[in-house]
Amino acid sequence: xxxxxxxxxxxxxxxxxxxxxxxxxxxxxFLPKLGNALLEPLTDSAxxxxxxxxxxxxxxAHVIQxxxxxxxxxxxxxxxxxxxxxxxVGAVPRAISLAMVIEEGLPLTVLDRIVDSIAAAAxxxxxxxxxxxxxxxxxxxxxxxxxxxAGIGELRPGVRLDVRRIVEGDAIIVTGRIAxxxxxxxxxxxxxxxxxxxxxxxAPLNDLIGRLLDSGADVKFMRDPTRGGLAxxxxxxxxxxxxxxxxxxxxxxxxxxxxxTAELLGLDVLTVPNEGKIVVVVDQADADHTLAVCRGHPLxxxxxxxxxxxxxQPPLVELLTxxxxxxxxxxxxxxxxxxxx
Amino acid sequence: xxxxxxxxxxxxxxxxxxxxxxxxxxxxxFLPKLGNALLEPLTDSAxxxxxxxxxxxxxxAHVIQxxxxxxxxxxxxxxxxxxxxxxxVGAVPRAISLAMVIEEGLPLTVLDRIVDSIAAAAxxxxxxxxxxxxxxxxxxxxxxxxxxxAGIGELRPGVRLDVRRIVEGDAIIVTGRIAxxxxxxxxxxxxxxxxxxxxxxxAPLNDLIGRLLDSGADVKFMRDPTRGGLAxxxxxxxxxxxxxxxxxxxxxxxxxxxxxTAELLGLDVLTVPNEGKIVVVVDQADADHTLAVCRGHPLxxxxxxxxxxxxxQPPLVELLTxxxxxxxxxxxxxxxxxxxx
Numbered sequence: 001x002x003x004x005x006x007x008x009x010x011x012x013x014x015x016x017x018x019x020x021x022x023x024x025x026x027x028x029x030f031l032p033k034l035g036n037a038l039l040e041p042l043t044d045s046a047x048x049x050x051x052x053x054x055x056x057x058x059x060x061a062h063v064i065q066x067x068x069x070x071x072x073x074x075x076x077x078x079x080x081x082x083x084x085x086x087x088x089v090g091a092v093p094r095a096i097s098l099a100m101v102i103e104e105g106l107p108l109t110v111l112d113r114i115v116d117s118i119a120a121a122a123x124x125x126x127x128x129x130x131x132x133x134x135x136x137x138x139x140x141x142x143x144x145x146x147x148x149x150a151g152i153g154e155l156r157p158g159v160r161l162d163v164r165r166i167v168e169g170d171a172i173i174v175t176g177r178i179a180x181x182x183x184x185x186x187x188x189x190x191x192x193x194x195x196x197x198x199x200x201x202x203a204p205l206n207d208l209i210g211r212l213l214d215s216g217a218d219v220k221f222m223r224d225p226t227r228g229g230l231a232x233x234x235x236x237x238x239x240x241x242x243x244x245x246x247x248x249x250x251x252x253x254x255x256x257x258x259x260x261t262a263e264l265l266g267l268d269v270l271t272v273p274n275e276g277k278i279v280v281v282v283d284q285a286d287a288d289h290t291l292a293v294c295r296g297h298p299l300x301x302x303x304x305x306x307x308x309x310x311x312x313q314p315p316l317v318e319l320l321t322x323x324x325x326x327x328x329x330x331x332x333x334x335x336x337x338x339x340x341x
Numbered sequence: 342x343x344x345x346x347x348x349x350x351x352x353x354x355x356x357x358x359x360x361x362x363x364x365x366x367x368x369x370x371f372l373p374k375l376g377n378a379l380l381e382p383l384t385d386s387a388x389x390x391x392x393x394x395x396x397x398x399x400x401x402a403h404v405i406q407x408x409x410x411x412x413x414x415x416x417x418x419x420x421x422x423x424x425x426x427x428x429x430v431g432a433v434p435r436a437i438s439l440a441m442v443i444e445e446g447l448p449l450t451v452l453d454r455i456v457d458s459i460a461a462a463a464x465x466x467x468x469x470x471x472x473x474x475x476x477x478x479x480x481x482x483x484x485x486x487x488x489x490x491a492g493i494g495e496l497r498p499g500v501r502l503d504v505r506r507i508v509e510g511d512a513i514i515v516t517g518r519i520a521x522x523x524x525x526x527x528x529x530x531x532x533x534x535x536x537x538x539x540x541x542x543x544a545p546l547n548d549l550i551g552r553l554l555d556s557g558a559d560v561k562f563m564r565d566p567t568r569g570g571l572a573x574x575x576x577x578x579x580x581x582x583x584x585x586x587x588x589x590x591x592x593x594x595x596x597x598x599x600x601x602t603a604e605l606l607g608l609d610v611l612t613v614p615n616e617g618k619i620v621v622v623v624d625q626a627d628a629d630h631t632l633a634v635c636r637g638h639p640l641x642x643x644x645x646x647x648x649x650x651x652x653x654q655p656p657l658v659e660l661l662t663x664x665x666x667x668x669x670x671x672x673x674x675x676x677x678x679x680x681x682x
Contacts, residue, residue, distance in 0.1 A: 013679050014674065015675070017569075017673065017674075017678075018567070018569045018573060018614075018673075019568070019569050019673035019675050020673070020674045020675065021674060021675040022568075043430055044430055045398060045399035045426050045427050045429075046398045046399065047395050047398075049394075049395055050395070050396045052391065053391065053393075054388050054390055055388070055396075055493070056387065057386060057387045057388075057389060057472055057493060059438035059439070059472055060440065061441065061475075061476045062476075063476045084385075088385050088386075089384060089385055089386040097398060097491045099489045099491075130398050131398055131399050131400055132400060133401050133402045134402075135404045135487075136679075137404050140481065141484040143478060143482040146442055146476075146487070148400070148440045148442075148474075148489035148491075150400055150438045150472075150489075150491030153386070155388060224385070227363075228359045228360050331360055332358065332359075332361070333355065333358075334353070334354070334355020334361065334362040334363075338358070338479070
């Protein structure tokens with residue numbers, strides 16, 4: 001390994017020291033790409049004007065490996081993950097905070113690509129990076145980089161998302177093909193480079209969610225099936241409503257390449273994380289209309305009604321399999337796929 | 342090393358997987374101590390009611406080693422750091438987000454102590470932990486634990502903190518003895534266990550800051566001298582005002598034990614980080630009154646007027662030394678003290 005350290009080529013501990021070198025890192029590598037009226041004062045806190053109302057507040061730590069993967073990178077993931085957590089509760093994302101813990105030795109070219117990606121994702125999501133922090137840890141203590149984002153958003157007036165409003169018969173929609181994020185990352189990690197078609201679905205969903213909430217459909221619940229995958233969200237639904245969930249395997253959108261890759265890796269597509277999909281529960285009467293709204297959006301083209309809520313005790317998640325059987329779907333116990341988000 | 346892994350004794354990768362084991366970790370180790378009306382719904386985002394106005398938003402990543410040190414730990418540091426960043430811009434802290442990246446193998450007893458400390462600091466600062474995230478990384482990839490907090494606070498009406506209002510003659514106050522955080526942490530790291538008196542000053546400063554802002558004094562600027570220490574804040578003041586800063590060495594509060602420890606470690610107390618002090622710039626006419634307000638608060642007992650703003654070109658920070666000389670104070674270049682906050 002080349003032990004020559006060049007401040008212009010790679011991250012050194014002093015970049016995180018809060019002194020002159022930190023200022024230069026921010027001035028040369030962050031502000032030109034991320035600068036905006038909230039961020040640029042570089043004071044201890046950003047200051048936003050907010051109308052009276054309800055504010056959503058969320059955070060996510062991102063520890064994904066590798067940092068760059070087919071379809072995205074840790075930067076895009078960080079922005080989209082936080083935007084989506086705000087959007088699924090019915091909030092319009094307003095501002096994001098960005099805290100990076102970087103391992104000494106990270107090439108500045110990698111950092112620059114990731115910051116470019118953050119900037120592009122923030123533009124795509126129409127959200128501002130308002131405040132940030134950068135720390136550097138010694139070699140072999142940080143695994144490249146982790147990024148923790150927090151976000152604040154304004155609750156849309158009139159939004160009635162509440163899991164307690166879900167009743168028997170409500171339809172369950174998934175907004176597209178599942179399992180693509182986790183499989184793309186695992187393929188990259190396992191060196192399955194022949195799977196060139198498989199790309200992470202990581203995307204900001206606030207625009208699609210806005211259209212759903214503006215559509216007039218009685219949307220009762222939304223969640224992005226990240227860690228734990230579709231199975232995790234369906235298990236939450238059964239637990240939180242005390243109703244059962246019945247989904248048809250053949251209705252669940254999965255691409256052929258994803259299905260084959262999951263088989264190769266020994267994974268269940270239902271538990272693989274997604275970063276660009278939403279599970280929507282909507283009044284039965286509005287199901288077809290909601291599906292049409294999804295399909296009319298670039299990020300919802302492959303949406304499908306996958307099942308519905310049933311009254312049966314105890315509350316369970318049942319999969320009607322392609323072969324005509326029934327299988328219980330359970331929340332994954334622990335870490336199916338480490339370092340995936 | 343004991344390689345036996347017991348889910349009840351230490352953190353395993355599955356604790357961060359977003360499945361059943363993550364739910365148990367949250368239910369058994371976080372909610373009993375941190376639970377409140379904002380956090381408990383455990384949805385993708387917390388929802389707060391906010392009056393119209395200006396909102397402050399900030400974030401900090403904490404990578405301190407060791408995780409526990411005389412006077413505090415990474416948990417207390419995380420809450421106080423974010424509370425203080427909100428308070429120094431004139432905001433009343435409302436809610437904190439808490440994202441932990443934990444290394445596999447961390448003893449649950451350590452996690453429990455740190456969560457206790459987070460809960461105690463949040464009570465002390467009168468702020469709620471509203472939302473969180475937990476990830477686990479493999480052994481030797483995470484260095485124990487990092488915690489990233491973000492915070493939101495409501496700007497106090499009528500606050501006129503603005504570095505552009507600073508004029509020649511304004512007084513510079515430090516609210517207490519400097520360098521104690523960095524020296525306590527470095528002493529612990531270097532095994533200087535005889536320095537039993539030296540403890541980190543880490544504390545939430547919002548109450549003290551509230552009294553200063555309510556005192557009627559014309560406070561123009563506040564900042565907590567963390568990374569970069571007092572020298573870093575004074576350098577910022579000169580740079581941002583285009584005025585010079587003149588401080589008297591004999592007026593700067595430093596305890597004898599801190600001075601001796603700094604000498605032993607070869608450190609300059611002016612550049613050592615603090616986590617429980619504020620640098621305040623106030624109109625000259627209000628200097629004595631402001632000092633009295635500080636000294637009337639438990640966290641400001643050792644406050645002192647250390648100098649004032651001067652008109653001289655180019656803008657510099659000058660220290661009038663105890664021996665009667667003059668020394669230029671410069672912003673630290675990089676990492677004086679790695680992993681200190």
